Amino acid sequence: MIGEIGQFSLIVALAFALVGATLPHVGAHRGNIRLMALADRAVLAQFLMAVTAFAALTYAFVTSDFSVVNVAANSHSLKPMLYKISGVWGNHEGSLLFWVLILTLFGALVSWRGKNLPLRFRSRVLAVQSLLVVGFLSFILFTSNPFLRLDPAPLDGSGLNPLLQDPGLAFHPPMLYLGYVGLSIAFSFAVAALLEGEVTPLWARWVRPWALLAWTFLTGGIALGSWWAYYELGWGGWWFWDPVENASFMPWLAATALLHSAIVVEKRDALKSWTILLAIVAFSFSLLGTFLVRSGVITSVHAFATDPARGIFILGFLGLVIGGSMALYAWRAPKLVPGGLFGIVSRESGLVLNNIFLSTFAAVVLVGTLYPLFVEAAGAGQITVGPPFFEFAAMILMSPLIVALGFGPLLSWKRGKLSRAAQIAFPALVVALVAATVLVWKTSGGYVMTAFGFGLALWLLASVLLEIAGRIKLWQAPARALSRLTKSSRAQWGMSLAHGGLGIMLLGITISEAFTSEQLLVMAPGDTATVAGYDFKFDGVAPVAGPNYSAVRGFFEVSENGETMTTLMPEDRVYTNPVMNTTEAAIYPLLPGDLYAVVGEAAGAGRWSVRLYFKPLISGIWLGAIMMMIGGILSLSDRRLRIGMPAGKRAVVSVKQPLQSEGAV
Amino acid sequence: MIRYLVLVFSVFAFTLAVHAVAVDEKPLADPVQEARARALMKEFRCLVCQNQSIEDSNAELAQDLRMIVRERIALGDSSDNVRAYMVDRYGDWVLLRPPLKSSTYFLWGSPFLVVLIILLVVMRKRRSAAAVPQPLSDDETARLAQLLEDDT
Numbered sequence: 001m002i003g004e005i006g007q008f009s010l011i012v013a014l015a016f017a018l019v020g021a022t023l024p025h026v027g028a029h030r031g032n033i034r035l036m037a038l039a040d041r042a043v044l045a046q047f048l049m050a051v052t053a054f055a056a057l058t059y060a061f062v063t064s065d066f067s068v069v070n071v072a073a074n075s076h077s078l079k080p081m082l083y084k085i086s087g088v089w090g091n092h093e094g095s096l097l098f099w100v101l102i103l104t105l106f107g108a109l110v111s112w113r114g115k116n117l118p119l120r121f122r123s124r125v126l127a128v129q130s131l132l133v134v135g136f137l138s139f140i141l142f143t144s145n146p147f148l149r150l151d152p153a154p155l156d157g158s159g160l161n162p163l164l165q166d167p168g169l170a171f172h173p174p175m176l177y178l179g180y181v182g183l184s185i186a187f188s189f190a191v192a193a194l195l196e197g198e199v200t201p202l203w204a205r206w207v208r209p210w211a212l213l214a215w216t217f218l219t220g221g222i223a224l225g226s227w228w229a230y231y232e233l234g235w236g237g238w239w240f241w242d243p244v245e246n247a248s249f250m251p252w253l254a255a256t257a258l259l260h261s262a263i264v265v266e267k268r269d270a271l272k273s274w275t276i277l278l279a280i281v282a283f284s285f286s287l288l289g290t291f292l293v294r295s296g297v298i299t300s301v302h303a304f305a306t307d308p309a310r311g312i313f314i315l316g317f318l319g320l321v322i323g324g325s326m327a328l329y330a331w332r333a334p335k336l337v338p339g340g341l342f343g344i345v346s347r348e349s350g351l352v353l354n355n356i357f358l359s360t361f362a363a364v365v366l367v368g369t370l371y372p373l374f375v376e377a378a379g380a381g382q383i384t385v386g387p388p389f390f391e392f393a394a395m396i397l398m399s400p401l402i403v404a405l406g407f408g409p410l411l412s413w414k415r416g417k418l419s420r421a422a423q424i425a426f427p428a429l430v431v432a433l434v435a436a437t438v439l440v441w442k443t444s445g446g447y448v449m450t451a452f453g454f455g456l457a458l459w460l461l462a463s464v465l466l467e468i469a470g471r472i473k474l475w476q477a478p479a480r481a482l483s484r485l486t487k488s489s490r491a492q493w494g495m496s497l498a499h500g501g502l503g504i505m506l507l508g509i510t511i512s513e514a515f516t517s518e519q520l521l522v523m524a525p526g527d528t529a530t531v532a533g534y535d536f537k538f539d540g541v542a543p544v545a546g547p548n549y550s551a552v553r554g555f556f557e558v559s560e561n562g563e564t565m566t567t568l569m570p571e572d573r574v575y576t577n578p579v580m581n582t583t584e585a586a587i588y589p590l591l592p593g594d595l596y597a598v599v600g601e602a603a604g605a606g607r608w609s610v611r612l613y614f615k616p617l618i619s620g621i622w623l624g625a626i627m628m629m630i631g632g633i634l635s636l637s638d639r640r641l642r643i644g645m646p647a648g649k650r651a652v653v654s655v656k657q658p659l660q661s662e663g664a665v
Numbered sequence: 666m667i668r669y670l671v672l673v674f675s676v677f678a679f680t681l682a683v684h685a686v687a688v689d690e691k692p693l694a695d696p697v698q699e700a701r702a703r704a705l706m707k708e709f710r711c712l713v714c715q716n717q718s719i720e721d722s723n724a725e726l727a728q729d730l731r732m733i734v735r736e737r738i739a740l741g742d743s744s745d746n747v748r749a750y751m752v753d754r755y756g757d758w759v760l761l762r763p764p765l766k767s768s769t770y771f772l773w774g775s776p777f778l779v780v781l782i783i784l785l786v787v788m789r790k791r792r793s794a795a796a797v798p799q800p801l802s803d804d805e806t807a808r809l810a811q812l813l814e815d816d817t
Contacts, residue, residue: 235721242716352787360779367775371763380768384710386718386761389772396776520692 003068006056007147010097013049013104014137016042020130024123028195036119039126043107046133050104054088054097057146061088067153070094070146076159076577078548086170087160093146095173099290100136102181106210107133110185117206124192125185132184135317143310159577162549168228176221176248180286182214183255187283190276191325194332199272204265207279209636211262214282215255216632222248223625234583234598236516236613238621241390246369247289253362254282257355264351268413270342271352273333278359280329284322285362291318292369343415350408357401364393395449402456402506405499406463410470424470428462453510460503464496494635501627508620512593517614524607532614534595535559536568541599541608549575551584554599554608558588565590568597589619693735702738705747706731710761718761 020042027035057070061084066072074091075084083090089098107129114122140146163169189207193199225245230238239245258278264271291314342348368385375383406428410421436455440448469475471492472484517532525540539555551573558565568586575582588595593616600609693699706720711727719727719734730751737747751759763769771778 234723237721240716240721356780356783356787360776360783363779364776367772367779371769371772375768378768382756382758383763383769384716384758384761385763385772386710386716388708388762393776397780 002056002059003065003147003149006053006060007145009049009052009056010137010141010147013046013053013100014134014141016045016049017130017133017137020046021127021134024127024130025195028120028124028127033119036123039123039130040111042130043104043111043126046130047104047108050097050101054101057094057097058085058088060147061085064157065153066155066157067150068146069148069150072150072154072157074160075157076548077156078577079160079165080547082167082170083160083165086164089173089177090160090164090169093140093144095177096136096140096144097146098174099177099181100133100140102177103129103133103136103184106181106185110188114206121192121196124195125188128188128191129184132188132321135321139310139313139317143313157577159548159575161578162573162575162580162582163232165548165575166228166232168224168232172221172224172228174221175217175224179214179216179218179221179248179255180251180289182210182217183251183279183283183286185210186214186258186279187325190279191328193276194325194328197332197335199265199276199336201266201269204262204275207275208259208262208266211255211258211279211282212632212636215252215259216629216636218248218252218255219625219628219632222252223622223629227622230618231585231587232582234585235611236585236596236615236618238618241368241387243369244289244293246365246390247285247292250362250365250369251282251285251289253358253365254278254285257358257362258282260351260354260358264348268342268348270338270348271355272338273336274355276333276336277329278355280322280325281359281362284318284325285366287314287318287321288366291315342413345411345418346416347408347411347413350404350411353404354401354408357397357404361393361397364397365390368393399452399456402460402502405502406459409467409495409499410463424466425463428459428466431462432456432459447514450510450514453506457503457506457510460506461500464500464503468496490634490638494631494633494638496631497634498628498631501624501631503624504620504627505624508617508622508624512615512618512621515616516618519612520609521612522603522607522609524605529612531612532593532616533560534565534614536595536597536612538608538610539567540606544571546573548577549573552599552602554586554597554610556586556597556610556612558595566595568595570597570599572599572601592616594618693739698738699735701744702731702735705734705738705744708748708761709734709751710759712755712759 020039023035024039024042027033027038057068059065060068060071061075062081064071064075064077064084066075070091070093071087074094075087079087088094107126110129111122111126114125117125186207189203189210193203222245225248226238229240230236258275261271261275261278265275291311368389371385372383375381406425407418407421410416410424411418432455435458436451439451439454443450468485468488471488472481474481519529519531521527521529523529523538525538528535528537530536535558537557537559539557541552541554544551544553551571553569553571556568556570558568566588568588570586571584573582573584574580583598583600586597593614596613596615598611600611603609693702703720707718709719709730711717711719711722711724711730713724713726714722717727719730721727733751734747737750742750748760752764757764763772765773
């Protein structure tokens with residue numbers, strides 16, 4: 001019964017979405033206020049229906065209703081409650097339903113907080129959003145119905161992929177989806193602006209918080225995924241340039257670019273058509289990511305559904321959305337009035353540089369991800385595009401970006417002076433050069449590339465600190481620096497934190513990549529192995545019984561100079577439903593780096609094969625990501641940007657002013 | 666071919682989960698040689714895994730390939746020889762770093778090409794933007810009004 005309610009809600013939601021996607025446009029075209037106002041009600045109704053459907057599916061999972069195919073295939077009565085719930089989105093059909101839930105939630109939020117947007121514009125935005133809902137709902141109803149019944153119902157389900165039974169992975173997909181779908185709002189705003197033929201700073205004020213929100217979630221989702229890989233996959237890798245990882249990384253890069261170019265639109269009324277393009281591209285990458293993951297064109301562990309009918313549907317939808325919006329862009333963008341000018345050396349130019357490198361990187365990641373397909377289709381054999389290529393691209397494109405990132409925030413808007421910025425940034429340059437030289441010297445030239453990355457990271461960190469110092473006039477008027485510090489806006493803090501976070505992350509990547517120590521051993525109880533000065537004493541293993549798995553747990557007493565620090569307890573688990581073997585690494589983070597231990601197979605005579613690592617500064621990767629997220633949240637909470645706030649009376653007046661003065665001239 | 670691969674993949678899709686830590690294999694006695702072997706292992710794809718190098722993977726095949734790499738190095742092969750040996754047997758597909766040849770020029774050139782294209786677009790945009798007379802800013806309007814007033 002509950003399942004049927006869910007199914008029915010989806011059909012009703014589709015009907016509302018169809019109405020919401022069409023009539024408001026007609027209203028906007030004809031100036032019919034009642035038709036336009038329909039958009040608000042349509043998105044609210046879609047949201048309520050989506051909530052009902054999602055609740056119905058969750059209920060089926062929580063109560064282990066195995067008469068629903070989806071539950072039977074992806075759940076098990078013995079699973080812990082957390083994973084029964086996360087199982088709702090841990091499968092193809094459920095994850096799409098979750099996608100729709102968020103899509104409609106964001107639509108409802110725009111409608112709720114956007115009462116001060118012009119009605120015409122709001123109805124256009126919501127209608128575009130509804131069109132996306134139509135696409136996804138049809139996809140669910142026609143190819144991936146989560147409420148299909150099974151008769152007779154099996155006694156128990158076949159269980160969730162044990163790899164997904166992990167707190168990290170329970171929250172990794174929802175975070176990513178919030179990010180992907182958050183970009184849909186930027187997309188809808190962009191398409192609506194193209195339809196209306198006008199982009200104002202007010203538009204940017206509206207889009208930026210959404211881009212920021214999406215970006216923050218994407219950052220969190222990606223970081224969570226890589227953290228999971230780090231502790232779960234058992235050899236300490238955290239990023240593999242896997243097609244599916246790339247699928248989440250491309251929207252992130254585009255969202256980062258969008259975030260920055262929207263600043264220029266908002267502050268300087270420039271880069272308008274470029275920003276619209278970025279908004280379209282960023283969401284297209286999200287869709288493409290979904291396509292790559294869901295269609296199985298590029299196989300990957302993440303693809304838990306590979307079905308050609310679905311692939312063709314998504315491809316068609318993708319073509320329609322991307323092709324349609326691009327065509328609209330090509331047609332309408334030239335009509336946008338170009339905005340403010342700026343000098344070659346200016347904050348704007350810095351942000352343009354940021355955009356050039358970020359969007360190039362996104363494009364190159366796309367090329368690299370799809371290239372094997374093209375080469376094979378062209379009959380030129382099979383190739384693999386692996387980490388070495390992407391690392392090469394990252395180095396070529398991200399190094400100049402980071403150099404520019406040090407300068408950018410120091411330049412003033414419109415016309416800046418490079419000499420002034422260089423003066424402020426000079427100490428950062430010294431820090432970077434000294435650090436790089438010392439590293440090269442210490443390792444007698446063995447780590448030139450590492451020294452380069454190390455120097456870049458320190459350049460970035462130092463320039464962030466110098467920017468703060470310059471902003472509060474620490475050197476010129478130290479007495480009042482503290483009060484200036486407290487007066488800095490949250491957006492400024494957000495920027496410093498996010499940029500600093502990137503520096504910390506880069507530091508973690510470079511150092512851990514180059515200086516990880518590792519030991520692969522067969523140890524007998526009582527043996528001691530030394531890794532990077534830490535003594536790992538193996539105290540044997542013990543069997544452990546979990547709720548739906550059994551495991552072997554190893555014990556390592558770790559000490560430094562005879563002082564015991566901790567006991568690491570890695571596990572080797574065997575899940576029962578489905579039968580699968582997983583590794584749970586034991587990690588103990590220290591200030592200089594992580595202790596990391598994995599226990600493997602029995603090697604006979606009470607001996608076990610183990611892997612022991614010391615990974616210096618690797619926590620920097622996730623610490624950096626957390627800093628970036630906090631930066632994003634701080635910036636979001638800035639009064640000027642609070643969602644729903646920006647179109648206050650004053651803002652409207654200040655936007656109108658240039659128009660009036662234009663008329664006066 | 667794709668269908669065949671998909672089949673292979675779906676059979677091995679979960680090899681990623683099999684993490685028997687393999688240490689039965691003996692590292693090479695010479696640490697310099699071992700370091701070279703390890704560096705090389707990072708360049709070869711574990712053919713039955715998802716985008717993993719044979720260094721990362723604990724699939725049996727990866728273990729065998731690691732043994733082959735060590736064997737070749739011990740026999741005195743140069744790194745290039747080992748690469749050629751692997752490509753002979755498994756094709757370019759085994760290389761995580763795609764070789765530079767006519768079918769991959771576009772790939773390796775793409776970072777430069779895309780930067781160049783975007784730069785050109787930006788430059789053109791700038792020029793066309795500069796050609797359009799800009800409305801006066803608020804300050805400028807105020808100054809103009811001031812000047813006009815001063816004149817009268």
